[in-house]
Amino acid sequence: MNRRPTIIDVARKAGVSKSTVSLVLQNSPSVREDTRQAVRQAMADIGYVYNRSAANMRMSNAGLIGLVINDLRNPFFTEFATSLQMALAEKGYSTVIANADENADLQEQVVSSMIEHGVSALIICPTYGDTKATFDAIARAGIPTMQMLRQVDDRLELFPFIAPDYVSGSREATRHLIEMKAHRIAFVGGLEGRAVTEERKAGYLEVLREAGMKPIVMTGKSSREFGRNAAKKLTEEHPDIDAAVCFNDLVALGMLSGFYEIGRKVGEDFLIVGFDDIQDVAQTYPALSSVRCDIAAIGARAANTVVNWLEHQETPQPAMRTPVSLSVRQSSQMKKRRT
Template sequence: MTRRPTILDVARAAGVSKSTVSLVLQGSPLVREETALAVREAMARVGYVYNRAAANLRSASTGLIGLVINDLRNPFFTEFATSMQMALAEQGYATVIGNSDEDPARQAQLVQSMIEHGVAGLVISPTFGDPGAIMDQIAAAQIPAMQVLRKLDGSAGRIPFASFDYATGGAVATRHLLDQGLTRIAFLGGRPERQITAERASGYLAEMAAAGLEPLMLPGAITRHGGHEAALSLPEDTQAVLCFNDLVALGLMNGLARQRRRVGEDIRLVGFDNIEECAEVWPALSSVSCDIARFGHDTAVRLLGWLNGGLVPPAETRAPVGLIARASSLGVDHG
């Protein structure tokens, strides 16, 4: 009985790697046209026939989920990845986690590699910038895929998205500061042209407008260093700051301390995300609370529902948020 040709036979005949043949079979745009043509000609010569149904079955049975995170150094994203991985493990799935480190090229490489290694599903917390051919890769691979916390550029309607109700969070935090009798309130961090910044700042802008107050938008890096540096240029009359995230707020606290401006007394602060450190610093940092552990669990449930039951998640899902008010915005008690 004649042996049926395999993908390795095609690779040898075309003089390429097995992974390149796999990409051609998936219709990936990452393969040059002349290389793809050579692979298809080799397939014809050796008599290889691609069994897509079998390939999809093999992928679904691997029990392997790909998770690409934009910044695992940020505790917020680390908590999400940990929570999702644990929820998947409870259902017998293993998770491959890659850190793109806010680099679109590395993100594209991670997605390509995970697809090549046969992940059954994929979740991406995207970097900023052009995602390249990622969406076409995912479409060609025909696997369930979700994006979380940020949206890939140009992905509207193509990949389900889940995040938090950031607009409400910004509004609640701003109203809280207004209720303290503060009027000169700034929003610090992020770049205004980015969707995530617009979302987190939208509630702040709406509440300031409703109060008849002039907003003060201060763009900057969304890191501790960015917050620390901002302390040097923060206008003297600023009474309160709503920060893009907790890292910015924690950095700002350090910078203000160096200038002997007392947080909770001379100036009030609110962060965003409510990472664990918020309750551990002094004064304790108020923050918009996003239940990222629950969010990670729910993301895993949605992905597995799609993978195993064909339940495609909604185009967009928003989880609720709340405000945890602490001394940084309520005032320091010296009693």
């Protein structure tokens, strides 16, 4: 080799990414020992000598956590990102946040950039779609990475997963509506086939089977627009339905608007329970009942898990579920006043 070896040459020789070599130069604890040894050997084999001052500049990223969110427009994920960033700050870590906008290609791009900039760990609320390239790149870099709120990669030994107990939440919401004397209960929202939709729907279906009630499922985009249209469609096509468990609070808020437009009173003619319990739902009228996931607690738990992984080499358990509870408000409790 006639020119001075570069970091790219080291990466090619060791069979790793450029970002992994950067992490080795930083003495990052996030790199596996076998990977570290391979990179060091490649450096020796080709005679690579790094610029110490440049390495010190790279070290300025030590303690930087990459946080990738699938959709920051959704208040649920915004609240999670805020809670997690604050919890990490209390532990002395800075956070760089990116919005993947439910785009798997964009997610791959921002994750690659974060790896190249030497983040110590990654926390990802992943998009759906073809995400294998994203997680394969992380695996090659050997960076501690958590999947949050959604699981899209099955390699939980590499990418542990934390999420609320969605099944328990929909189960509790459905039982509550039955206790409030609902005669026919629908499940509204969530894209068909997605893991989160199936989990949130599962508790609903289980309780209806136990009660001998016939389910009706209306899946679709998890948005206010879908909820608004669903309220009208349910009234037109299934006038006997008098209650709904919604996939999330955005769908439930849309249903509130839709029923208001057609003159149907939520809390009297129709009962609604949302899911996530974002901050705004307690301020609507009628106030919206919702499954509370306690996003602040999840953020704190994620921060503790990642910091212990980095500082004490405490590998997280593969999958962790956090408890949920039901916040009962006007949208689902007024019907009990009927005789």
